[in-house]
Every structure is written in structure tokens, then in C-alpha cells.
Amino acid sequence: MAPQLTGAPGPAAVAAVKPQFHHYHHHRLPPRHHHPAPASLLSKLAFWSVCSLSLLLAFLLLSPSSAPVAPHAAPESPRRSLHASPSSTASWGGAAWEKKVRASARVRRPRGHSVLVTGAAGFVGCHAAAALRRRGDGVLGLDNFNDYYDTALKRGRATLLARSGVYVVDGDIGDAELLAKLFDVVPFTHVLHLAAQAGVRHALVDPMSYVRANVAGLVGLLEAARSANPQPAIVWASSSSVYGLNSHVPFSEHDRTDRPASLYAATKKAGEEIAHVYNHIYGLSLTALRFFTVYGPWGRPDMAYFFFTRDILAGRPITVYESAGGSHQTTISRDFTYIDDIVKGCVAALDTAGRSTGSGGKKRGPAPFRTYNLGNTSPVPVTQLVDLLEKLLKVKAVRKVVKMPRNGDVPYTHANVSLAQRELGYRPSTDLQTGLKKFVRWYLEYYHPELAEKQKQHAGSNGKRSRGRNGSSSSAR
Ligand SMILES: NC(=O)c1ccc[n+]([C@@H]2O[C@H](COP(=O)([O-])OP(=O)(O)OC[C@H]3O[C@@H](n4cnc5c(N)ncnc54)[C@H](O)[C@@H]3O)[C@@H](O)[C@H]2O)c1
Numbered sequence: 001m002a003p004q005l006t007g008a009p010g011p012a013a014v015a016a017v018k019p020q021f022h023h024y025h026h027h028r029l030p031p032r033h034h035h036p037a038p039a040s041l042l043s044k045l046a047f048w049s050v051c052s053l054s055l056l057l058a059f060l061l062l063s064p065s066s067a068p069v070a071p072h073a074a075p076e077s078p079r080r081s082l083h084a085s086p087s088s089t090a091s092w093g094g095a096a097w098e099k100k101v102r103a104s105a106r107v108r109r110p111r112g113h114s115v116l117v118t119g120a121a122g123f124v125g126c127h128a129a130a131a132l133r134r135r136g137d138g139v140l141g142l143d144n145f146n147d148y149y150d151t152a153l154k155r156g157r158a159t160l161l162a163r164s165g166v167y168v169v170d171g172d173i174g175d176a177e178l179l180a181k182l183f184d185v186v187p188f189t190h191v192l193h194l195a196a197q198a199g200v201r202h203a204l205v206d207p208m209s210y211v212r213a214n215v216a217g218l219v220g221l222l223e224a225a226r227s228a229n230p231q232p233a234i235v236w237a238s239s240s241s242v243y244g245l246n247s248h249v250p251f252s253e254h255d256r257t258d259r260p261a262s263l264y265a266a267t268k269k270a271g272e273e274i275a276h277v278y279n280h281i282y283g284l285s286l287t288a289l290r291f292f293t294v295y296g297p298w299g300r301p302d303m304a305y306f307f308f309t310r311d312i313l314a315g316r317p318i319t320v321y322e323s324a325g326g327s328h329q330t331t332i333s334r335d336f337t338y339i340d341d342i343v344k345g346c347v348a349a350l351d352t353a354g355r356s357t358g359s360g361g362k363k364r365g366p367a368p369f370r371t372y373n374l375g376n377t378s379p380v381p382v383t384q385l386v387d388l389l390e391k392l393l394k395v396k397a398v399r400k401v402v403k404m405p406r407n408g409d410v411p412y413t414h415a416n417v418s419l420a421q422r423e424l425g426y427r428p429s430t431d432l433q434t435g436l437k438k439f440v441r442w443y444l445e446y447y448h449p450e451l452a453e454k455q456k457q458h459a460g461s462n463g464k465r466s467r468g469r470n471g472s473s474s475s476a477r
Pocket of ligand 1: 118119120121122123124125142143144145146154171172173174193194195196197198199212213217237238239240290291292293294295300
């Protein structure tokens with residue numbers, strides 16, 4: 001059954017925001033004519049030259065645009081992305097498509113930004129795009145809707161964005177023609193680059209997907225950005241996983257990041273080095289944000305808080321890892337960071353990003369190069385996460401505690417965010433209990449509306465009882 005959120009987009013609404021399809025027009029060759037008498041070679045040659053010249057002239061005069069074509073400009077007819085996933089219906093190009101792209105990226109506040117958000121149908125991307133749009137920035141999304149996890153969830157996020165006026169182009173960051181076209185159509189001031197192959201464990205199954213999205217994809221995006229005129233400032237998602245085997249806590253931007261524990265971490269670290277190259281050679285303004293375990297409504301189904309919730313509700317056992325011991329504690333701990341705090345950090349990074357200095361692919365001066373941790377600063381053992389979920393779901397979990405396998409996970413993460421605090425004004429404000437409550441409410445409404453209704457009624461009758469006792473409604477919260 002397709003998941004439905006009260007007021008969440010249904011399949012019909014999703015179909016309504018799909019890019020339009022156009023048809024190719026095939027020009028047929030004219031039929032051959034027979035000439036009754038053979039003319040001299042010279043007059044034959046003159047005849048065909050005149051024909052070719054007139055055809056060329058007619059084509060130039062009748063063509064809809066005789067403007068010069070930019071070096072990388074894509075043809076005007078719709079294109080199918082070469083890198084689209086099997087689930088993708090990618091199609092781009094054409095006048096109607098360009099109009100939609102421009103409308104979505106139009107800035108609606110004085111001195112607002114025009115932002116290309118890659119990975120906009122993803123968890124962080126959809127929240128960030130919505131927040132930027134709410135304050136009047138122009139926002140265009142780009143996502144290849146790959147099937148690493150439930151594509152219906154990605155389509156649902158894109159539909160919500162469409163309702164608020166953000167168009168998510170169905171395309172791949174590895175499609176150089178598409179990127180050149182987007183930068184040609186819109187003079188983006190900023191790029192918020194969130195598209196990536198996320199998740200640590202999946203690298204054991206499909207390592208090349210990490211190289212394609214996080215290394216080759218990043219280079220493709222940076223290539224397009226450095227050739228764009230004007231060059232945008234780029235803020236992009238690195239990861240706390242770059243700290244790898246670092247044991248100095250809390251993790252600071254000055255700590256070692258040369259001992260990654262997973263291929264995912266290694267590709268994010270490679271991304272940081274690649275970003276430096278584009279900053280150094282081409283003058284691109286680059287800011288890397290190292291996110292620490294982000295959670296919240298519309299989250300990622302491959303993350304523990306999400307699949308624990310699913311499995312606890314289904315009565316299935318959940319596997320809780322315990323580390324082999326060491327300097328911290330035996331249970332695995334994470335610096336869980338609520339999505340709204342991460343979005344505030346992304347927006348602040350965009351607002352404070354200095355300009356790129358390059359033009360025409362050439363650097364004109366030094367450009368900003370920054371790296372920030374965005375975490376919550378209070379690690380919580382995963383066992384405590386499960387306790388909280390049990391309380392919120394009102395269901396006891398069946399726990400299977402096992403030693404952590406060597407799958408790329410690290411035992412402990414803890415962010416030092418003093419740099420982000422100083423330079424971005426970043427102050428995370430949602431604790432795990434408050435954030436999880438919001439996640440669980442969304443999860444139940446999206447996947448189990450009947451359970452959500454029951455919980456609401458239960459909370460309502462409890463509220464009435466306590467109001468009756470105290471004569472005030474505040475104790476119901
Ligand atoms: N969520 C976290 O806890 C966390 C932690 C650290 C870093 N990050 C990073 O933050 C970013 C956003 O993460 P998320 O949790 O929203 O992940 P997500 O998987 O929900 O979002 C990523 C989106 O990018 C899209 N995408 C992937 N490859 C693409 C390509 N080649 N072209 C176009 N689109 C592509 C996917 O379809 C997806 O919608 C990622 O770069 C991730 O590595 C996330």
C-alpha cells in the first residue's frame with residue numbers, strides 16, 4: 001500500500017508535477033527526382049550548389065533562434081538523462097521546461113539568492129529547499145530519484161516542494177549537458193550540493209555507486225560551476241564520517257581526517273580535497289558542511305532511528321551494536337542532530353559564503369574555502385535512542401545486542417561546533433527527545449494513519465482528564 005500522510009501528496013498529485021514530455025520531430029528526406037537528359041558536369045555541380053545554398057539559407061531564416069549556441073548548450077528538444085536510474089522518468093529541455101526552471105529559480109525578496117539545490121528530493125535537500133523558498137529565495141531542485149531507497153518517498157518530497165513552488169528537475173549531476181543548460185538558463189548565485197550516495201553500509205554492496213555520485217558527480221558539478229558565468233558560491237555536504245578512526249573528542253575541524261573507516265567516508269574526504277582544487281585553480285567559493293547523524297520527519301529509511309521505528313512497530317527484533325570497548329563506552333553513541341538545526345546551518349552557510357572570484361573559467365583572486373561541523377554536541381547511546389522510541393511508540397522493542405561488525409560504522413561521534421557557532425551563528429536547539437517525538441508523529445501519520453489517529457485520541461482523552469484535575473490545559477503537554 002502506498003504510504004499516505006494526511007494532506008500528503010497522492011499519486012495523482014505526483015503525476016501532475018512530472019516534467020512534460022515532448023516528441024521528437026523527424027525530418028524526412030525528400031523523394032529523389034529523375035532528370036530526363038544528362039547535363040554537363042559543370043552545370044550539374046552549379047545546380048546542386050545553388051540547391052544546397054538555398055536550403056541552408058532557408059534553414060537559417062526559418063529556424064526559431066538564430067542566436068549563437070553556447071559551447072555546451074544542449075539541443076532544444078527534450079533529452080533523456082544517460083545516467084538516470086531505472087525508476088527515473090528523466091526528460092528535460094524545451095521552452096515549457098525552461099519556463100518552469102526560470103519560474104522556480106526566480107528570487108522573490110530583495111537581495112535574495114537564486115539557489116540550485118542538488119539532491120532536493122532527498123531528506124536534507126527537501127527541507128533545505130523548502131526553507132529557502134519560504135523566505136523568498138529562488139530555488140531549483142535537481143535529483144535523479146534513484147532507488148537506493150523507496151522512490152515513492154522521494155516523489156512525495158518533490159510533490160510537497162512543487163506545492164510550494166519549487167520544481168525538482170529529474171536529472172543526474174553526472175549529466176554535463178544538463179548542468180550546462182541549467183547554468184545557462186539561470187544565473188545561480190549559489191549551489192547547495194546535497195546529492196550523494198549516502199549510507200555507510202551500502203558501500204559493501206555497491207562500492208561504485210559511491211565513486212560515481214560522490215567523486216565523479218562532484219567533479220561534474222564543480223566543472224559546470226567553474227564554467228558558469230557568474231560562478232556560484234557552493235555549499236556542499238561532507239560528513240562527520242571523515243573523522244573515521246579519530247579518537248580525539250569532541251571532533252574538531254582541526255582533527256585528523258586521513259583515516260576513514262568506510263568507503264563512504266573516503267569519498268567524502270576525497271570530495272573535500274577535490275573541492276580545494278577547484279577553489280585553488282578556478283576561484284570557486286567552497287564551503288563543506290560535516291553533518292552529524294541527521295534525523296527527523298521525511299527522513300531516510302536506511303538510518304537506524306527510521307528502521308528501528310519500522311521494526312519495533314512490526315514486532316521484529318532490532319539489532320543494537322555494542323562496541324568492543326575502548327576509550328568511550330561500550331554501546332555505540334551518535335551525535336543525533338535534528339533536521340531543522342541542520343537546515344539552519346545550511347542557510348547560514350549560504351548567507352555567509354563569500355563570492356566566487358573566477359570568470360570564464362579563470363581565477364581572478366582568492367576565494368573563500370571553509371569547513372564546518374554541524375552537529376548537536378551531545379552524543380546519545382543508541383540504547384537510549386531505543387528507550388525513547390519504545391516510549392513514543394508505546395511498544396517494547398525486541399533487542400538483539402551484538403558486537404559491532406567491521407562494516408564501516410564508527411563507535412562514537414561528537415561534534416565540536418564552536419567554529420560554526422562563531423562564524424555562522426549556528427546554535428542547535430532541538431534535543432533528541434523533542435526531535436524524535438516530531439519524527440514519530442510524522443512516521444505514524446505517513447505509514448500508519450489509523451495508529452496516529454488512535455494516539456491522538458488517547459492524548460486527547462489524557463489531556464481532558466488532566467485538565468479536569470488541574471483546571472488548566474498546559475499540563476497536557
Ligand atoms: N542524513 C545524514 O545523517 C547525513 C550525515 C552526513 C552527511 N550527509 C550528506 O548529506 C547529503 C544529504 O543526505 P540525505 O540524508 O538527504 O540523503 P538522501 O539520500 O536522502 O539524499 C540524497 C539525494 O541525492 C540524490 N542523488 C544521488 N545521486 C545523485 C546523482 N548522481 N544525481 C542527482 N541526484 C542524486 C538521491 O536521489 C537523493 O534524493 C548527502 O550528501 C549525504 O552524504 C547526510
